Amino acid sequence: MSYKQVHKKILKALKKEDLRKGSEAATKDELKKRKYAIATHKYSLDWAEDVKNAKSTMLFDVVSSVEKFRKAFEGKNKYFYFARTPQDLKNIIAEIIKPGSTVVKSKSMVGEEIELRQFMESHGIKIYETDLGEFLIQLANEKPAHMVTPAVNMSEERARQLLEPVVGEKLNDVTSMVLGVRKFMRKIFFSADFGMVGANALSADTGSVIFITNEGNGALTSTLPDKLIVITSVEKIYPTLLDAIKAVTTQAIFSGFEYTTYVHIINGPYDFYGPKEIHLILLDNGRIRNDDLKETLLCIKCGACQFACPVFQVVDGAWGYIYTAAIGIPWTAITNSKETARSLAAFCLECGKCREVCPMKIDIPELIRKIKAEEV
Ligand code: SF4
Numbered sequence: 001m002s003y004k005q006v007h008k009k010i011l012k013a014l015k016k017e018d019l020r021k022g023s024e025a026a027t028k029d030e031l032k033k034r035k036y037a038i039a040t041h042k043y044s045l046d047w048a049e050d051v052k053n054a055k056s057t058m059l060f061d062v063v064s065s066v067e068k069f070r071k072a073f074e075g076k077n078k079y080f081y082f083a084r085t086p087q088d089l090k091n092i093i094a095e096i097i098k099p100g101s102t103v104v105k106s107k108s109m110v111g112e113e114i115e116l117r118q119f120m121e122s123h124g125i126k127i128y129e130t131d132l133g134e135f136l137i138q139l140a141n142e143k144p145a146h147m148v149t150p151a152v153n154m155s156e157e158r159a160r161q162l163l164e165p166v167v168g169e170k171l172n173d174v175t176s177m178v179l180g181v182r183k184f185m186r187k188i189f190f191s192a193d194f195g196m197v198g199a200n201a202l203s204a205d206t207g208s209v210i211f212i213t214n215e216g217n218g219a220l221t222s223t224l225p226d227k228l229i230v231i232t233s234v235e236k237i238y239p240t241l242l243d244a245i246k247a248v249t250t251q252a253i254f255s256g257f258e259y260t261t262y263v264h265i266i267n268g269p270y271d272f273y274g275p276k277e278i279h280l281i282l283l284d285n286g287r288i289r290n291d292d293l294k295e296t297l298l299c300i301k302c303g304a305c306q307f308a309c310p311v312f313q314v315v316d317g318a319w320g321y322i323y324t325a326a327i328g329i330p331w332t333a334i335t336n337s338k339e340t341a342r343s344l345a346a347f348c349l350e351c352g353k354c355r356e357v358c359p360m361k362i363d364i365p366e367l368i369r370k371i372k373a374e375e376v
Pocket of ligand 1: 254298299300301302303304305306327357358359360361362364
């Protein structure tokens with residue numbers, strides 16, 4: 001995206017009064033919830049430091065970390081793939097999933113990063129996002145506004161307009177929307193050929209996949225279909241299962257959840273229950289070679305910095321491409337385009353609020369400065 005295109009997108013968002021009001025209310029609420037969650041869990045700041053140290057160890061030599069995880073993960077009916085580029089990942093998916101298949105999918109930022117859903121649809125695969133927010137994004141054919149709450153900026157009225165024709169009934173309020181989608185999805189879960197999930201963390205000692213959800217869709221997605229596909233990226237590897245559990249707990253707390261509802265740990269297929277085979281695809285997409293912006297890989301995608309950002313508070317998803325707000329700028333430079341990242345960087349106020357709230361203490365303003373100064 002050019003500077004002009006970003007500017008236009010932001011001006012358009014500023015003119016939408018309902019979106020501005022919705023964003024302000026949502027961000028205020030999230031900040032309150034995060035403070036409460038951190039205060040409730042007295043260990044949260046210590047754990048955040050442990051997670052940063054554990055992650056730094058693995059990022060020091062990502063190639064060896066990938067190899068360690070691969071060895072621990074592979075086994076009977078457990079297949080590991082490394083995708084250097086988005087196209088590699090898509091090719092692997094096209095090999096595994098044949099056109100005409102049905103896939104139920106849990107939320108994944110890696111999937112968004114490479115526009116996997118759009119690829120699968122164009123490949124003749126029926127895909128259903130099972131996270132409610134992500135399902136709304138799919139129906140609206142939009143990009144997520146936030147890493148954790150993709151449809152945070154969507155009004156109730158718009159959600160109703162999108163859901164009613166699909167669910168096939170009148171949805172009067174938020175509760176009826178949730179229950180309507182739940183009923184609609186149940187049938188699809190039982191007939192799906194594949195489940196697809198992202199991972200919030202991977203452990204190099206046990207080869208486990210750890211992911212968290214609040215809606216229970218992750219449990220159904222990962223256990224009902226006969227085949228499970230995990231799509232994730234190289235910076236999610238932690239030395240031990242304990243580190244990985246600390247990481248997902250820290251992510252949930254700093255996302256503003258006092259308690260995340262479900263923490264899933266997948267260790268393998270089981271002959272009688274759940275999927276009979278698991279395919280795990282680990283994406284690089286510019287992460288391994290990006291020494292100048294390497295600090296970005298410490299990000300655990302809690303989204304706290306997005307809600308703390310004064311620009312995001314008024315225009316939310318309009319400031320960004322896939323990864324929005326300040327941390328979205330180095331993520332965009334690494335995984336998408338340096339030109340787009342520079343265009344986005346021009347709108348950063350350099351207030352430093354993002355650095356203040358980040359559990360990994362990432363110096364986001366410095367990363368943005370490097371991008372602006374064309375040092376990367
Ligand atoms: S940069 Fe820090 S605050 Fe922002 S999403 Fe990543 S870990 Fe969370």
